[in-house]
Amino acid sequence: MAYTEEELKKELETKEYEYGFYTAIESDTFPKGLNEGIVRAISKKKNEPQWMTDWRLEAFRIWEKMEEPDWANVHYEKPDFQAISYYSAPKKDPNRSLDDVDPELLAMYKKLGISVDEQKKLQNVAVDIVVDSVSVATTFKKTLGEKGIIFMPISEAIQEHPELVKKYMGTVVPKTDNFYAALNSAVFTDGSFCYIPKGVRCPMELSTYFRINEGGTGQFERTLVIADESSYVSYLEGCTAPSRDENQLHAAVVELIALDNAEIKYSTVQNWYPGNKEGKGGVYNFVTKRGLCENNSKISWTQVETGSAVTWKYPSCILKGNNSVGEFYSIAVTNNFQQADTGTKMIHLGKNTKSTIISKGISAGKSQNSYRGLVQIGSRAENARNFSQCDSLLMGNECGAHTFPYIEVKNKTAQIEHEATTSKIGEDQIFYCNQRGINTEKAIALIVNGFSKEVLNKLPMEFAVEAQKLLEISLEGSVG
Amino acid sequence: MLKISDLHARVDDKEILKGINLEVKAGEVHAIMGPNGSGKSTLAAVIAGKEEFEVTKGSVSLDGENLEDSAPEERAHKGIFLSFQYPVEIPGVSVTNFMKTAINESRKARGLEDMPANKMLKLIREKSELLEIDRKFLSRSLNEGFSGGEKKRNEIFQMAMLEPKLAILDETDSGLDIDALRIVANGVNKLKSKDNAVIVITHYQRLLEYIVPDFVHVIHDGKIVKSGGKELALELEEKGYDWLKQETVV
Numbered sequence: 001m002a003y004t005e006e007e008l009k010k011e012l013e014t015k016e017y018e019y020g021f022y023t024a025i026e027s028d029t030f031p032k033g034l035n036e037g038i039v040r041a042i043s044k045k046k047n048e049p050q051w052m053t054d055w056r057l058e059a060f061r062i063w064e065k066m067e068e069p070d071w072a073n074v075h076y077e078k079p080d081f082q083a084i085s086y087y088s089a090p091k092k093d094p095n096r097s098l099d100d101v102d103p104e105l106l107a108m109y110k111k112l113g114i115s116v117d118e119q120k121k122l123q124n125v126a127v128d129i130v131v132d133s134v135s136v137a138t139t140f141k142k143t144l145g146e147k148g149i150i151f152m153p154i155s156e157a158i159q160e161h162p163e164l165v166k167k168y169m170g171t172v173v174p175k176t177d178n179f180y181a182a183l184n185s186a187v188f189t190d191g192s193f194c195y196i197p198k199g200v201r202c203p204m205e206l207s208t209y210f211r212i213n214e215g216g217t218g219q220f221e222r223t224l225v226i227a228d229e230s231s232y233v234s235y236l237e238g239c240t241a242p243s244r245d246e247n248q249l250h251a252a253v254v255e256l257i258a259l260d261n262a263e264i265k266y267s268t269v270q271n272w273y274p275g276n277k278e279g280k281g282g283v284y285n286f287v288t289k290r291g292l293c294e295n296n297s298k299i300s301w302t303q304v305e306t307g308s309a310v311t312w313k314y315p316s317c318i319l320k321g322n323n324s325v326g327e328f329y330s331i332a333v334t335n336n337f338q339q340a341d342t343g344t345k346m347i348h349l350g351k352n353t354k355s356t357i358i359s360k361g362i363s364a365g366k367s368q369n370s371y372r373g374l375v376q377i378g379s380r381a382e383n384a385r386n387f388s389q390c391d392s393l394l395m396g397n398e399c400g401a402h403t404f405p406y407i408e409v410k411n412k413t414a415q416i417e418h419e420a421t422t423s424k425i426g427e428d429q430i431f432y433c434n435q436r437g438i439n440t441e442k443a444i445a446l447i448v449n450g451f452s453k454e455v456l457n458k459l460p461m462e463f464a465v466e467a468q469k470l471l472e473i474s475l476e477g478s479v480g
Numbered sequence: 481m482l483k484i485s486d487l488h489a490r491v492d493d494k495e496i497l498k499g500i501n502l503e504v505k506a507g508e509v510h511a512i513m514g515p516n517g518s519g520k521s522t523l524a525a526v527i528a529g530k531e532e533f534e535v536t537k538g539s540v541s542l543d544g545e546n547l548e549d550s551a552p553e554e555r556a557h558k559g560i561f562l563s564f565q566y567p568v569e570i571p572g573v574s575v576t577n578f579m580k581t582a583i584n585e586s587r588k589a590r591g592l593e594d595m596p597a598n599k600m601l602k603l604i605r606e607k608s609e610l611l612e613i614d615r616k617f618l619s620r621s622l623n624e625g626f627s628g629g630e631k632k633r634n635e636i637f638q639m640a641m642l643e644p645k646l647a648i649l650d651e652t653d654s655g656l657d658i659d660a661l662r663i664v665a666n667g668v669n670k671l672k673s674k675d676n677a678v679i680v681i682t683h684y685q686r687l688l689e690y691i692v693p694d695f696v697h698v699i700h701d702g703k704i705v706k707s708g709g710k711e712l713a714l715e716l717e718e719k720g721y722d723w724l725k726q727e728t729v730v
Contacts, residue, residue: 426568427532428568429568429570431530431531431552432564432567432568432570433570433582434529434551434552434553434556435528435552435553435555435556435561435562435564436556436578436585436638436642437553437556437557437582437583437585437586437589438553438581438582438585439551439553439585440553442581442585446570446573446577446578446581447570447573449572449573450570450571450572450573451571451572452572453572454572
């Protein structure tokens with residue numbers, strides 16, 4: 001017979017996080033706690049030049065004076081920053097070539113569904129994989145190298161391309177930007193670096209896979225993508241973590257720079273461990289992502305957020321150049337006790353700048369899902385345009401959807417549109433599908449996919465399929 | 481094919497069906513008429529297995545199999561189709577995608593592979609021509625922004641696609657203008673065969689001029705109070721329902 005709310009709840013409770021395994025890899029982990037000594041030790045471990053060590057120390061001193069923000073619509077126990085280890089790396093020197101990689105690590109990739117070799121052959125995707133704090137494998141380096149494209153762990157970029165890192169790092173997200181960005185600037189251990197030279201269209205998707213493995217560690221990765229004039233790149237990012245009772249901290253910084261006439265597409269499928277059905281454990285995902293657009297350039301953020309216990313994330317665009325374009329397409333799913341406060345900031349500074357925001361929030365269980373967005377039109381931004389659409393879909397009677405749009409306009413030629421809807425998956429919709437032979441689970445998947453279609457369509461093909469599956473898994477049986 | 485015996489059903493604490501008996505054989509068209517609130521739509525929903533209604537007594541069986549424990553989707557897989565009085569909207573899901581899912585789910589239940597894409601396309605083309613549906617219409621979101629007539633035509637299109645054994649048309653004529661009514665009725669007539677059956681639920685005799693019933697039943701207060709041939713519909717049109725209500729009281 002069709003589902004009652006009780007039965008559905010029961011079924012939902014039995015759903016488990018698929019990626020919750022832990023791999024026993026020997027790792028090199030720092031003692032817990034944070035002080036100048038730890039910051040220096042991280043820098044030393046990475047064999048960094050003095051300027052980098054100084055940069056980190058400055059960030060640490062700024063962070064020490066900052067307060068953790070509490071304006072977001074999320075409630076959680078504040079992490080104890082002295083109870084986290086700030087460096088953890090798989091022990092066997094992993095970096096060189098894939099053949100040298102610890103077999104345990106390779107086995108882990110298989111579990112994650114990333115067969116590195118296969119990806120090489122079948123899908124035109126170059127992958128960089130970051131486990132805990134260290135980048136362990138970057139594929140396709142040679143093919144990319146022929147085009148002058150640099151795609152490597154940021155720790156290597158600091159050694160090999162210090163001029164680029166020095167010039168751009170911290171220019172979009174300064175050390176002083178916010179509490180977590182400052183923390184990241186002090187202790188980041190790895191992440192990806194990408195540079196596309198002038199006029200080059202990157203021939204494949206670039207992809208980074210992040211994984212937290214060790215317990216009691218935080219992951220602080222730093223990603224820097226620079227698209228030089230008239231270049232194009234599409235970048236993908238995926239994340240998972242083992243199931244643990246404690247809350248793990250993830251505080252990343254992503255900076256994108258699109259120079260004149262360049263275009264960057266940045267897609268994320270975030271599936272950090274969301275905690276168990278009682279709301280225990282799960283990743284705190286406090287991330288700062290921002291892009292800077294020069295003249296006639298375009299940055300497009302697409303995100304599918306299904307994981308994490310608490311999400312605090314606002315991928316933003318600074319539309320500095322004239323005629324630049326910013327886009328934000330987001331699906332955020334929360335279930336059980338998950339909380340998400342996510343959205344974007346579109347800062348219009350240049351003339352004829354345009355931005356589009358499409359946000360789809362899906363809440364189930366006892367979760368809380370908030371959209372928070374800022375559209376700001378500067379006084380010199382003649383003819384700026386923005387279109388925002390925020391849709392919320394509710395399942396059951398115990399979850400919440402919230403929308404916090406902020407609009408600040410200092411130029412009267414601006415055109416701003418904001419649309420918002422809230423709907424609930426109804427028993428009538430489910431029965432209609434049932435009557436056509438579609439069972440309840442499939443019906444929910446169909447309705448959710450329909451609701452999310454505008455955003456799913458923006459993802460690169462191979463990611464769209466994965467994202468669609470993820471949505472189905474995250475929400476199976478969650479209608480009331 | 482369909483056998484309903486002494487069926488009682490209620491929603492919350494209100495008894496709506498109070499002992500319905502009805503038998504529908506393959507190849508037959510039955511019309512169910514009756515005033516507002518008499519239980520016509522409830523009967524349709526109970527046959528389709530809607531959970532909201534609790535069957536307190538009696539049974540519904542299809543081809544000799546009691547449907548008591550069958551979920552709505554299982555009843556659909558067995559060949560029961562309900563054309564809804566108020567079809568729901570599903571934003572972002574195209575008519576084509578919805579039909580593809582429905583057909584393949586039914587095939588899966590019967591242990592068959594998904595229908596190959598070219599066959600599906602051919603079927604869609606055939607059936608949309610039958611119902612004079614513009615194919616642009618099929619890529620629109622299901623029922624979203626459809627006019628009343630479009631929604632009903634879409635219901636019959638789905639019926640044509642799914643080729644049910646038993647089709648129940650719940651007030652399919654309401655909200656249709658005369659041209660749409662003719663198209664819908666033509667569609668139903670073309671789909672009729674000696675192997676399937678149709679139950680037409682309606683207020684008015686108008687639809688029955690196009691879909692000619694073999695039997696007409698009148699429901700009042702949760703019971704069938706009169707059954708007859710197609711001429712009964714005409715009599716009702718002329719006299720209204722009041723004389724039947726009085727007859728029941730007597």
